Amino acid sequence: MMPTQHASDQTSLRGLFALPDDMLYLDSAAHGPPLKTVRAAATAALQQSTTSWFGGARWRDDVERVRALASQLFDHDADAIAMIPSAAYGLSIAARNIPLQAQQSVLVLEGQFPSNLLPWRQRCAEVGANLVFARRNDDQDWTAAVLDALDAHPGINVLALPQAHWRDGSLLDLARISDRARARGASLVLDLSQSLGAMPVDLEAWRPDFVVAVGYKWLLGGYGLAWLWAASQWRDHGQPLEQGWMAHDRDALWQVGSNGDVMPLAGARRYDAGGVCDALRLSMAETALKQVLDWGIADIAVQLQRRTAALDHALQMHGLGSLRTHNHAHHICGVQLPPQRTDAVARALSDAGIITTIRNDCVRIAPHLHAGIDEMSRPIEIIAKAL
Ligand SMILES: Cc1ncc(COP(=O)(O)O)c(C=O)c1O
Known part of the structure; x- marks a missing residue:
C-alpha cells in the first residue's frame, strides 16, 4: 500500500491513480479509476498464479481475509457475505429465493439497470407474478414515485431497487421506502453497484433481504468479483444458483464419497460462486477495499x-x-x-x-x-x- 493519504488531500491523491495526464476521467460510474496499487497487485498476482501454485490452505485464508474486509462495508459480519461474479448473479439468487406467488408483483424503477430487472422478469414469468415500474412525474423524485406505486399496487411483494439511479445519480430515500415496504410485509432487495464505496450504508434503517454490489465501480476493484450481503434469515437456508464444491464443507466432501451428506459452508458462503476467487481478483479486491476503508x-x-x-x-x-x-x-x-x-x-x-x-x-x-x-x-x- 502507498502511505496513508487523507481523502481530502487533493494534490497528492491524483498521484495514486494510473490515469494519463491529458485525460479528465469522469466516468467512475462505468468503471472506477485505476489505483496504482490495484494495478500493481494485479500484475503481481498474475505473475504468481502463472508461475507457481501457492497451496489450498493459504488460498482459503486469502478468501476469508477478503470476505472479512468486504464485510466492513456492511455490518462487519463475514458470515453475511458471499463472493459472486456479477451483480446479476447475486440478484438472481435473490429472485430465486424470495417468496413470490401468482398475482403478486415486483417493483422496479423505470429504466433500472438490467441486472436488477431481468432476474425479476424471469421469476415473474415463472410464477405468474407481475413486474411493476415506478415512473416519475416531472415534479417528483424517485422516492415519491416508489411510494405512489406501492399505494397503487397492493400486490407488491418485493421491491428491487438501487440507492442512486445509474443513469443520472438521482437518489432514493431507502429508509422511507423500507418503512412503507416493511409495514405491508414486502421484501427489499438492493443493487448498490452505483453507491457502495461512495455512500454510507444503513442496514438498520433499510432492513434489506439481500444487497448486491459490483467491485469494479465505486469499490475501485476489478471485474468479476462482486459482493452479496444476505440478511440473517437467508444465511441458514436459501438456494444457491449452483452446487459448487467451494461453497461446501470441503474436508467432508473429500471424505464421504458421492452419496454422503455434505453441508454448505457457514452463513452466506452457501451462495459463493465457483471460479471467482482466483488470485488476480482476490488481490485486486483486497488492495482496493483496504484503500477505500482506509479513506x-x-x-x-x-x-x-x-x-x-x-x-x-x-x-x-x-x-x-x-x-x-x-x-x-x-x-x-x-x-x-x-x-x-x-x-x-x-x-x-x-x-x-x-x-x-x-x-x-x-x-x-x-x-x-x-x-x-x-x-x-x-x-x-x-x-x-x-x-
Ligand atoms: C446499477 C448497476 N448494477 C449493476 C451493474 C453491473 O451489473 P453486472 O455485474 O450484472 O454486469 C451496473 C453497471 O453499470 C450498474 O450500473
Whole structure:
C-alpha cells in the first residue's frame, strides 16, 4: 500500500491513480479509476498464479481475509457475505429465493439497470407474478414515485431497487421506502453497484433481504468479483444458483464419497460462486477495499460531494441549472441534453479528453478523488459551448 493519504488531500491523491495526464476521467460510474496499487497487485498476482501454485490452505485464508474486509462495508459480519461474479448473479439468487406467488408483483424503477430487472422478469414469468415500474412525474423524485406505486399496487411483494439511479445519480430515500415496504410485509432487495464505496450504508434503517454490489465501480476493484450481503434469515437456508464444491464443507466432501451428506459452508458462503476467487481478483479486491476503508466511506462521500457541488455551481454559472439532475447523489450528476445536441456534446467532450457516459440524452458525470474540484468547470464549459 502507498502511505496513508487523507481523502481530502487533493494534490497528492491524483498521484495514486494510473490515469494519463491529458485525460479528465469522469466516468467512475462505468468503471472506477485505476489505483496504482490495484494495478500493481494485479500484475503481481498474475505473475504468481502463472508461475507457481501457492497451496489450498493459504488460498482459503486469502478468501476469508477478503470476505472479512468486504464485510466492513456492511455490518462487519463475514458470515453475511458471499463472493459472486456479477451483480446479476447475486440478484438472481435473490429472485430465486424470495417468496413470490401468482398475482403478486415486483417493483422496479423505470429504466433500472438490467441486472436488477431481468432476474425479476424471469421469476415473474415463472410464477405468474407481475413486474411493476415506478415512473416519475416531472415534479417528483424517485422516492415519491416508489411510494405512489406501492399505494397503487397492493400486490407488491418485493421491491428491487438501487440507492442512486445509474443513469443520472438521482437518489432514493431507502429508509422511507423500507418503512412503507416493511409495514405491508414486502421484501427489499438492493443493487448498490452505483453507491457502495461512495455512500454510507444503513442496514438498520433499510432492513434489506439481500444487497448486491459490483467491485469494479465505486469499490475501485476489478471485474468479476462482486459482493452479496444476505440478511440473517437467508444465511441458514436459501438456494444457491449452483452446487459448487467451494461453497461446501470441503474436508467432508473429500471424505464421504458421492452419496454422503455434505453441508454448505457457514452463513452466506452457501451462495459463493465457483471460479471467482482466483488470485488476480482476490488481490485486486483486497488492495482496493483496504484503500477505500482506509479513506473511509463517510470522508469519500464528503469529498465527492465537493466535486459535484462544483459541477452544479458551474451549471448555474452557465445558466444551465435546469438541465442538472434534481436531487442527485454526491458522486454522480446528470446533465440532460436536448436530444438534437447529444451527438455534438458527446464529440466535444471526447475531443477535449473528458471521459463520461451519455445515456438517454443525459451526460453522466461521475468524478472520483483523482479529479480536482477546480477541474469540474471544464466539462460544463464544453457542454455549454456545444449546446
Ligand atoms: C446499477 C448497476 N448494477 C449493476 C451493474 C453491473 O451489473 P453486472 O455485474 O450484472 O454486469 C451496473 C453497471 O453499470 C450498474 O450500473
